[in-house]
Amino acid sequence: MELSVATAQRSDKSLIPIEDLAPTPYDEMTAADGAVRPHYAALAQRLAALGGADLAERQRTLERFFLLQGITFTVYGAESSTERIIPTDLLPRIIPSDEWARIESGLTQRLRALNMFLADIYGDQQILMDGVVPRELVLCAPSYRREMQNLYVPHQAYANVCGSDLIRQPDGAFAVLEDNLRVPSGVSYMLANREASKRTFPGTFRGAGVRSIDRYPDLLLATLKSMAADWRPNPQVVVLTPGVYNSAYYEHAYLARLMGVPLVEGRDLVVHENMVYMRTTTGLRRVDIIYRRVDDDFIDPLTFRRDSSLGVAGLFNAYRGGNVVICNAPGTGVADDKAVYAYVPEIIRYYLGEDAILPNIETYLCREPAQLSHVLANLDKLVVKAVGASGGYGMLVGPHSTQAERDAFAEVVKADPANYIAQPTINLSTAPCLIDGEIDARHVDLRPFILCGDKIVVTPGALTRVALRKGSLVVNSSQGGGSKDTWVLADAKEQRP
């Protein structure tokens, strides 16, 4: 697993120039003929008017704002972990309304199908009986939770908060790279980036007709409340965090604050006669809905990992008893498993009878012998990922690796082929970024956030993650990635005059 980390952290010089991979990548601002795309015109004009020094000054103001607000994440190192500002880029990424309409309908369709899939596999398992998805692929996945079998989940909404990673294919069309259905993070950066870009480009922002994302916290609260039982009319919602040392702690506190609900840790909760309570200054108080930002494994030492001190003993039994709601439901990870991912277009067709609006990236399953040999023969062209890992760990980016790294990784894959998938190296699209006072293109992806309770809502905005090192394709914040604000433009008809 060390291999990929080493690969990702090599200096610019050792990277193979990106031109070797594919022709010039799709650029968000500039078309192939060099013309600025119409939806970027106003920003391009503004950038031309501002000098490099002015931009650098604005970048400093922005960083100061982030530092003062404490918008930081924790980087885990071998010996120590440190608190850092998430690198944020000044220049917004802009998405026109017609492209967004497609993303919105595509994501809605996808989450609806994935929740139906979860309800099915934790229920009658019809899709497995019909042989659409291999039975062992689902039942042997480490993220499959036997304990969830035959449990009632309101609205069949297993995944209440979803953050899907989209990338542009070479032709410019968006495709889904990954679904995050466990505890997706990053939404606070989406909101903080928006605050920052409003301060930085007030004029351009005002004129652009950017759709508002301010309602995310109250929509999240409404989604969570919609999961409550009817006989609990005024449900007590809490956000469960692993604590202040978690890398996403800032986000947990941020969401709790904006929803106006308590931010609790495992040690604040107790289970008594199958009910969940929190310890307040005036005694115990009943908890109805837990928006947990703790992984499945750690929520209840009695049901899952015994060595977890982050969770609450007896929580899962209270959940099974219908006395508390856990959002997202335990076991949703099986639907964003990297191997199950390959079957999502089939899953959509199976439940909804529709073609997927947003396509998948072509995926090779190393569990299939024929596909494995293809993968091993083409390691230098593919990205190989461990099925269970996330955050850019445990992966090999073929074109950016050395022969020695590939040889070592091939052995790892051969030892446990079912644990690996491979995808072609997609040359992510680029967007203009401010690098050392100069505007330069960097690779980006797109993570929109989708809420699902009694209805599905896609927030018209997203986290655009940026690979800040030139040529790098790794956008994860744990691997030197940054982020930038994402402007989703309103339809011209809806725009203010």
Added chain:
Amino acid sequence: MMLARVADSLYWIGRYVERAEHMCRLSDVMLNATLDRTEAATQVARIALAAVGDPDSERVSAPYEAATALVLDREDPGSIVSSLARARENARQVRDQITTETWERLNFVFLRMTSPEAHKAFAGGSSVFLHETIADLHLFRGAADATMSHGEGWRFLLLGMYLERAQLGARLLEVCFGDTHRPALSDHFALTSVLRMGCALEPYLRAYTADIQPRLILRFLLLDEDFPRSLRFSTAQIEEHLSSLTKYLAVSADVSPERLAGRLRARMQYADMHEIEAQGAGAFLATIGDECAAIHHALHEAFVAYPLELRLPA
């Protein structure tokens, strides 16, 4: 209603912020004294170091080094930077409970104190550095007062501040006036320095004019009704915030913190300067310190570490 852990954190933020501010003032007065006269400066340094609980007499002869360690030594859990780091760490743990304005102020003080330039700034002008830190902490209090709801959480914050203030104040007075075997503090410069340590020089002058006398200083810092750093004022605040907090308590704790706070307040309210002098100020001040400590423990028992069996829902 708020989480017990959150209440505890807010309380500790209050304590650490108060402690940091008090120690900034002590360091500043101590360093200023070194600029003036040597023999009085040693006396002032001795008072300041004894008041922060540093009995090491060797450090008295090197007040600058002692102050640098007191301010910037991250290894020393009693230093100002450590207090601020803990206040900020607690604030991070209850980030959802304090307003952004309040958080920003505290985070700013912390970042300034821990920045790589802090040592240089302190060396370049310790007085300016400490003065700015105190001003920043005042901004923190102001932001809390102006933007937080004056409910339960805010009361825990203030309770921590006033308990810490009462304990530190009692300790300072004990060092200066508590020991009857020693010759009483009489040097004019040392006496004004004591007033400065208590942030009380100007209010004192307005109350008693420039007639600087040990007895009047003791009386002012102990019993003044209106001065926000006098023990009488602090203990009245402790009682007020506590009684407001205990009214939400469903069950009465065995050792109610409210009863203790009420007794302390009454003790200060009806204290008589002649009696205190007859009894010896040292004994009186020690009692106050002990009672503050007892309130601290009772508070923890009643609101934070209560036994669950007593609070199970009916």
